[in-house]
Amino acid sequence: NSQLNPAYTFENYIEGDCNRLARSAGYAVANKPGTTSFNPLMIYGGVGLGKTHLVQAIGNNIKNSNPEKFVLYVSSEKFVNQFIESVKTNNVQDFANFYLLVDILIIDDVQFLSGKDKTQEMFFHIFNHLHQSGKQIVMTSDCPPRDLKGLEERLLSRFKWGLTADLQSPDxxxxxxxxxxxxxxxxxxxxxxxxxxxxxxxxxxxxxxxxxxxxxxxxxxxxxxxxxxxxxxxxxxxxxxxxxTEVNLDFIQKTVAEYFQVSLDSLKAKTRKKEIVTARQVAMYFAKEFTSHSLKSIGYHFGGRDHSTVIHSVQTVSDLIDTDKKFKASIQELQKKFKTKAG
Ligand code: ADP
Ligand code: MG
Incomplete structure (x- = not known):
């Protein structure tokens, strides 16, 4: 079982400026798996922008034209859970052997491997073996590889061997x-x-x-x-x-921008105007508090900032809360909006 959903095809994946490079790289890989320089192919982008659809389309395309190939789609979450299970039941070798048989490995949402050192070690091993044997590896992530916090450097450096392409919000x-x-x-x-x-x-x-x-x-x-x-x-x-009704990054950004009367775009822009910087820092602070995004991912969603910028913002806001009564009151007012949404 390849875990592919046949509904996800290139045919129904609309091409636009937002996805052109990723789509055409995916198409190239689908037609010549393992033999283009796009190995591994890494697709990154925010939630709901079509990562899973695109990589599933690659898998379906390969499977349809090469029925003999073993195409496997797996979410990183499932990969982690399977690995943990295999450790518990003393079946690590079986786990590894299974993955070493794969011809095309599609692994979705690799940010989920963050901090899971043992699983990463296993993935590194599988990755090297497959790559050396000319097998195709396709991955997705919610942020660019350089921002994947908690991923081992040697694994990250492997990702750079191939092609990294992003998906933007659709125009x-x-x-x-x-x-x-x-x-x-x-x-x-x-x-x-x-x-x-x-x-x-x-x-x-x-x-x-x-x-x-x-x-x-x-x-x-x-x-x-x-x-x-x-x-x-x-x-x-x-x-x-x-x-x-759910607190997501978009909602936090919109609410904070509105509250500080700055534009949504300015939160993601380079501008250093004081009122915008404050709004941006506050939005990052709430993103950290109310969402499960990593610091890297938060930075990425604020105009591609560094995770250290996010840390700095969170710290600045915490300090201001301690020293500035008015500021503290605004934060509490905003906090209520997010708390009621979060239920
Ligand atoms: P992600 O994995 O990035 O969170 P998905 O691949 O699950 O996003 O996409 C979310 C939904 O949007 C899916 O139903 C998918 O089919 C659809 N979708 C995304 N991008 C496109 C596109 N370019 N053309 C058609 N449908 C798309
Ligand atoms: Mg997805």
Whole structure:
């Protein structure tokens, strides 16, 4: 069992400026696994931007044209758990042997290997063996390799042997194309003005966009109504409330930007204006407190900053809380917003 989901293909993976390099590298690998210089291929990007879809498409493509090849997709979480289990049951050798048989190893979300030294050692061993035998390795991560904290240097240096490509948030045109394609795939008619409205309104990630479409389809069949702008607005309200019940980085950034009356973009920009720096530091502080993102990942989502910048920000905010009563009050006010969301 390859653990591949046949629904994820290149055919339904929309190409745009946001994913062009990653997609074409993936396509090259899919057509010549193990023999291009893209070995390993590392795809990184934020949540819901299409990492899993893309690497699964690579796997499906290879499997379809080379049925004899052993293509294996595994999440890093599963890899870790399997490894731990094999240690407990004294089956480490079987675990290793199984992976050494793989022709194409696709390992998703390698940031999950952070700090798991023994598992990394095993992965390093498997990686070297497969790579030396000309087998293809494909990986994904939620941040660039250089920011993968808690990953051994010798493993990181291996990642650099191949190609690293990122996925960006989809631009407006790509979002339009994704909506059209998804609706077409489901055989559902959607007027152009609704496509445009949704593409304009949901600009974070593709998963959220899909959530809105699902809700829209549900509303349409529930109300026995054709899809129109009014229905789209309803669906959007519905889903955005849902989305906001969890504290994620986007929500923290939006809320803090609004509170300090600075633009969302400025939090990710280079500017050193004092009010923006403060807002940025506060947002990082809450990101650390309320999300499970690593320091590296937080830095990455704030315009590609270093993890040491995040540490510095968290420290600065903590110090200010201790010394500045007004500041402390603002922090507490903001904190309430996140606490109620977090439930
Ligand atoms: P990630 O692994 O980066 O969190 P996923 O690969 O799970 O993201 O993608 C989230 C959803 O968005 C999936 O249903 C996927 O099919 C869809 N998706 C992402 N990017 C694209 C794209 N370029 N074209 C079509 N669908 C996409
Ligand atoms: Mg994924």
């Amino acid at each position: 407006f045109e790509t979002r339009m194309a994704i909506i059209q394609k998804k609706m077409q795939g489901d055989g559902i008619d959607i007027p152009d003005n609704v496509v445009e409205y949704l593409a304009y309104s949901v600009d974070t990630n593709v998963r959220e966009l899909e959530g809105v479409l699902i809700s829209l389809i549900a509303q349409s069949s529930l109300n026995r109504k054709e899809i129109d702008l009014e229905l789209a607005k309803q669906a959007l309200k519905h889903i955005i409330e849902d989305v906001e």
